[in-house]
Amino acid sequence: xxxxxxxxxxxxxxxxxxxxxxxxxxxxxxxxxxxxxxxxxxxxxxxxxxxxxxxxxxxxxxxxxxxxxxxxxxxxxxxxxxxxxxxxxxxxxxxxxxxxxxxxxxxxxxxxxxxxxxxxxxxxxxxxxxxxxxxxxxxxxxxxxxxxxxxxxxxxxxxxxxxxxxxxxxxxxxxxxxxxxxxxxxxxxxxxxxxxxxxxxxxxxxxxxxxxxxxxxxxxxxxxxxxxxxxxxxxxxxxxxxxxxxxxxxxxxxxxxxxxxxxxxxxxxxxxxxxxxxxxxxxxxxxxxxxxxxxxxxxxxxxxxxxxxxxxxxxxxxxxxxxxxxxxxxxxxxxxxxxxxxxxxxxxxxxxxxxxxxxxxxxxxxxxxxxxxxxxxxxxxxxxxxxxxxxxxxxxxxxxxxxxxxxxxxxxxxxxxxxxxxxxxxxxxxxxxxxxxxxxxxxxxxxxxxxxxxxxxxxxxxxxxxxxxxxxxxxxxxxxxxxxxxxxxxxxxxxxxxxxxxxxxxxxxxxxxxxxxxxxxxxxxxxxxxxxxxxxxxxxxxxxxxxxxxxxxxxxxxxxxxxxxxxxxxxxxxxxxxxxxxxxxxxxxxxxxxxxxxxxxxxx
Numbered sequence: 001x002x003x004x005x006x007x008x009x010x011x012x013x014x015x016x017x018x019x020x021x022x023x024x025x026x027x028x029x030x031x032x033x034x035x036x037x038x039x040x041x042x043x044x045x046x047x048x049x050x051x052x053x054x055x056x057x058x059x060x061x062x063x064x065x066x067x068x069x070x071x072x073x074x075x076x077x078x079x080x081x082x083x084x085x086x087x088x089x090x091x092x093x094x095x096x097x098x099x100x101x102x103x104x105x106x107x108x109x110x111x112x113x114x115x116x117x118x119x120x121x122x123x124x125x126x127x128x129x130x131x132x133x134x135x136x137x138x139x140x141x142x143x144x145x146x147x148x149x150x151x152x153x154x155x156x157x158x159x160x161x162x163x164x165x166x167x168x169x170x171x172x173x174x175x176x177x178x179x180x181x182x183x184x185x186x187x188x189x190x191x192x193x194x195x196x197x198x199x200x201x202x203x204x205x206x207x208x209x210x211x212x213x214x215x216x217x218x219x220x221x222x223x224x225x226x227x228x229x230x231x232x233x234x235x236x237x238x239x240x241x242x243x244x245x246x247x248x249x250x251x252x253x254x255x256x257x258x259x260x261x262x263x264x265x266x267x268x269x270x271x272x273x274x275x276x277x278x279x280x281x282x283x284x285x286x287x288x289x290x291x292x293x294x295x296x297x298x299x300x301x302x303x304x305x306x307x308x309x310x311x312x313x314x315x316x317x318x319x320x321x322x323x324x325x326x327x328x329x330x331x332x333x334x335x336x337x338x339x340x341x342x343x344x345x346x347x348x349x350x351x352x353x354x355x356x357x358x359x360x361x362x363x364x365x366x367x368x369x370x371x372x373x374x375x376x377x378x379x380x381x382x383x384x385x386x387x388x389x390x391x392x393x394x395x396x397x398x399x400x401x402x403x404x405x406x407x408x409x410x411x412x413x414x415x416x417x418x419x420x421x422x423x424x425x426x427x428x429x430x431x432x433x434x435x436x437x438x439x440x441x442x443x444x445x446x447x448x449x450x451x452x453x454x455x456x457x458x459x460x461x462x463x464x465x466x467x468x469x470x471x472x473x474x475x476x477x478x479x480x481x482x483x484x485x486x487x488x489x490x491x492x493x494x495x496x497x498x499x500x501x502x503x504x505x506x507x508x509x510x511x512x513x514x515x516x517x518x519x520x521x522x523x524x525x526x527x528x529x530x531x532x533x534x535x536x537x538x539x540x541x542x543x544x545x546x547x548x549x550x551x552x553x554x555x556x557x558x559x560x561x562x563x564x565x566x567x568x569x570x571x572x573x574x575x576x577x578x579x580x581x582x583x584x585x586x587x588x589x590x591x592x593x594x595x596x597x598x599x600x601x602x603x604x
């Protein structure tokens with residue numbers, strides 16, 4: 001009996017031992033599975049990294065060319081200094097030697113090593129000078145973990161000129177890494193951050209290549225095992241004319257504002273300027289924090305693309321909308337006249353004309369030419385805000401133009417419905433009077449105003465402005481111009497009035513010898529007139545000066561909008577800028593005939 005009891009104890013103990021053995025075997029199996037299958041690639045990479053190294057070959061971004069094939073944005077070779085910690089026998093010693101060789105702090109190197117991704121080289125210096133490259137090459141036996149790669153770097157020969165159109169590149173941000181459009185890119189990748197560089201980023205990037213090299217025990221390259229060359233990004237031919245662009249920049253002579261010129265027949269943007277601007281070359285290797293802080297805090301907002309993001313009251317340039325709407329709706333005819341004594345008293349409020357002594361009896365032709373406020377007050381009252389808003393939208397205001405640039409704003413065309421929705425208050429008739437001369441709540445971007453001028457120039461066709469003419473010779477899909485539904489007779493009256501603005505009215509400074517120019521000036525108030533009169537010397541309180549127009553007046557090839565911030569009257573500030581731009585486009589020199597008897601105090 002006792003023998004059986006002893007046997008049961010032995011069997012129980014054997015069972016426990018067997019369970020433990022099975023458990024240990026199972027754990028070993030799981031660990032083997034983890035090492036061989038789950039983490040197999042990782043360890044294979046570690047092993048492979050002891051004898052081979054993959055060197056990335058960055059693909060040059062596609063070049064940007066102007067409409068005549070002149071280079072606007074290109075690439076230049078640069079040198080990046082890389083550190084691969086796995087290839088260092090004594091990382092601390094190598095960091096110290098490297099810091100002395102490159103004259104950078106050890107702490108900075110160690111910080112970058114600590115933040116790196118596993119098995120990825122650390123970029124210690126971008127766009128290193130040739131002197132640094134020579135030093136590293138001479139000491140490569142002492143620095144086996146250090147390598148130099150040739151990287152194409154973006155170059156902007158025009159510097160600040162056209163910066164807001166061309167854009168800039170920069171290192172991909174943490175937020176961008178999470179977005180679907182940047183899928184497949186890793187930390188350190190250079191991507192478009194503004195302008196066309198951003199809008200066409202994927203198309204411009206091309207495809208990176210690589211070299212797989214065999215290294216010896218010291219991490220030095222001894223052979224090349226595999227190579228896949230990079231594929232350059234395709235070149236983009238733009239609609240811009242670099243010579244006209246340079247002339248547009250010169251015309252502003254350091255003043256704040258913006259201008260845009262386009263072909264009214266198809267919407268091709270010929271030149272685009274926003275000032276103050278910035279130099280995109282300063283962003284190509286990562287911008288210094290101090291410079292970034294200066295740019296973002298600058299009250300002149302150099303990073304803002306005023307052409308598509310500046311929203312301004314259009315002032316008297318909006319009278320083109322009122323004239324077209326009033327003629328189209330029959331509330332006036334070409335022969336309708338109103339008397340202008342220099343003011344209009346309506347709704348218990350006195351609304352003034354810009355000419356204190358008044359214009360006398362004026363019809364629509366003379367009202368456009370002399371920019372008579374009283375005439376357009378009367379026309380606006382008869383139209384009412386609903387029809388004004390409808391025609392403004394027909395002419396392209398209050399909505400994005402669809403230009404191929406990121407972050408375009410829409411401006412605002414106010415209406416009774418809009419005011420009730422936003423402010424929960426009804427629209428008052430007195431507000432219509434202000435809107436009739438482009439003041440009050442109405443706002444537009446310079447690109448919208450240039451497109452509005454193009455509608456008159458093209459016989460009533462609304463075009464989609466665009467900057468890319470072709471990709472590697474292939475034209476992009478185009479949007480056909482849309483007919484806005486204005487009668488030819490209406491457009492002819494407006495066109496003749498705009499010709500008179502330049503020939504004998506407020507825009508005479510835009511005249512060209514031998515070329516008929518049609519235009520409209522405007523002054524957009526930024527403070528109440530009474531406040532401006534009390535503080536006439538404060539630049540920031542002066543109105544913005546506008547000029548919109550096209551030329552030649554009968555067969556237009558160019559339409560444009562010019563805005564000079566706080567320039568005063570459009571005739572005095574913006575029309576001369578338009579003259580310089582048009583003179584460069586048509587290749588004519590010198591001003592047109594002198595002033596036709598319009599004084600600066602009368603000019604809008």
